[in-house]
Amino acid sequence: MHFTDFDPETFLRDHWQKKPLLIRDPWNAWRNPLDPDELAGLACEEAVESRLVAHAADTDGDRWAAEHGPFRENRFGELPPQRWTLLVQAVDHYVPEVAALIEPFRFIPDWRIDDVMASLAANGGGVGPHFDQYDVFLIQGLGKRRWQIGATCDDKSALLPHDDLRLLAQFEATEEWVLEPGDILYIPPGIAHNGVAVGDDCMTYSIGFRAPSRSQLIAHWADHVLAELTEDDRYTDPDLRLQGNPGEISAEAIAKLHAMVMERMGGRNAFARWFGEFSTSPKYPDIDWRPDAPMDAAEIRRRLEAGATLVRNPASRFSFVQKDAGGALLFVDGECFECSEESGAFVERLCAEDSVATEPSLIKSEPAMELIRTLVDRGSVTFETDD
Known part of the structure; x- marks a missing residue:
């Protein structure tokens, strides 16, 4: 599926991080990519993050309850006829048809994309009025949902007391x-x-975008820098001179101490490398996507020479940074790979496309073949004919 009536440039200019926009069915032919029963089945899986949110209104006011998965298969048969919502995170990791929903939105850089959350709601179901700290596209997949938009909020906005839900x-x-x-x-x-289902079998797909906070960046970057420092790397002042007041921290000392910190914290190339690794780290690092058995280089070369296509794992994150001296740093699932100019075009295609057919010249490149073998062994890419 793709858009036929949507202008990304106009959207970025007028709406991105500025104001909401309703887009009426811009697809060439919309097809709901996931059956409600399939979504419920995913919520029963141990490795899948899911929640049930129920809402009841009575004389004591609104009452909200949240329950975390995985769920028993018969749990959904026990639910009331209305006012509940099932939410399943990262459905794009497991369902290629849902992962395909991301493609039309890739006018936003990939490193900003988080995942696709899918929800299933009975009549009147929702998660209550709230606000997010990230951009989101809400795609109506099945049924109807009434959306209401309110004011701009921040961390000073009053919330209802609840352990699991951040409701206004x-x-x-x-x-x-x-x-x-x-x-x-x-x-x-x-x-x-605030979104509320109008009728049953209401399915919504939420494409969320990551926005690291300043505190996150500083904390993680500082941790990375600290891990590379040694106890021997200390302040020195062999040019120390007598000063009038021993209680003063001199301007020279402050300048030297500040430079000592900023020299390691302010390196742009080191920061770029770290951020590539940080931003491509798997959302669920405990899930093992590696194939049952490693594939040797000869088998990989045979398949590529036969015209096999490499396909990216939807759960994997790919990005690259061009190096000043030529070539690129490829980042895949939190790892950095140094790539020469020889394989630069392949790296860029691998980051731009979900599937890539390799050129004959690339198959002759030992560094490129080693990169492909590593990515296959890690489960970051596979061959189109594989499961």
């Missing part, structure tokens, strides 16, 4: 739409919103 204590809708299959609602960070 006050919400007043300023705009409202009912989305039908194929419709999309874009919501920037900080905008209050």
Whole structure:
């Protein structure tokens, strides 16, 4: 599926991180990529992150309950006829048809994309009025959902007391739409919103975008720098001179101490390499995607010479940074691979496309073949004919 009536440049100029946008069915032919029963089945899997959110309204006010998966298969038969929502994270990791929903949105850089969350709701189901700290495209897959948009919120906005849900204590809708299959609602960070299913079998796909906070970047980057330092790397002052007041920390000392820190913290190339590894780290690092048995280099070469296509694992994250001296740093699932100019075109295609057919010249390159073998062994890529 792809867009036929959507202009990314206009969207980025007028709406991205600025204001919400309702996009009425821009697809060439919308098809819901996942059956409700299949989504419920995923929520029963041990490795899959899922939640059930139920809502009841009575004389004591609204009551919200959250339950975390994995769920028993018969759990869904026990649910009430209305006012519940099942949410399953990273469905794109497991269902290629859902992963394909990301492709039309790749006018946003890949490192910003988080995952595709899918939800299934009974009539009246929702997760309550809330706000997110990231951009999100909400695609209506099946059924109908009423979306309300409210004010801009921040960490000072009052929340209801709840251990698992961050629900706004006050919400007043300023705009409202009912989305039908194929419709999309874009919501920037900080905008209050509330979605409620209109009828049963309401399925929504949420494509979320990562936005690291300044504190996250500083903390993780500092941890990385600290891991590479030694106890012997200390302040020295062999040029120390007598000063008038021993209680003063001199300007010279401050400058030297500051430079001592910034010299290691401010290296742009080192930061770029670290961020490539940091931003491509797997969402669920404990899941092992490696094949049952490693494939030797001769078998990989035979398959490529026969015209086999390499396919990226939807759960893997790929990015690259061009090196000043030529070639590129390829980042895959938190690992960095130094690539020469010889394999640069292949690296760029691998980051741009879900599947790549290798050129004959690349098959003759030993560094390129070693890279492909490593990625196959790690489960980051496979061959199109494999499961």
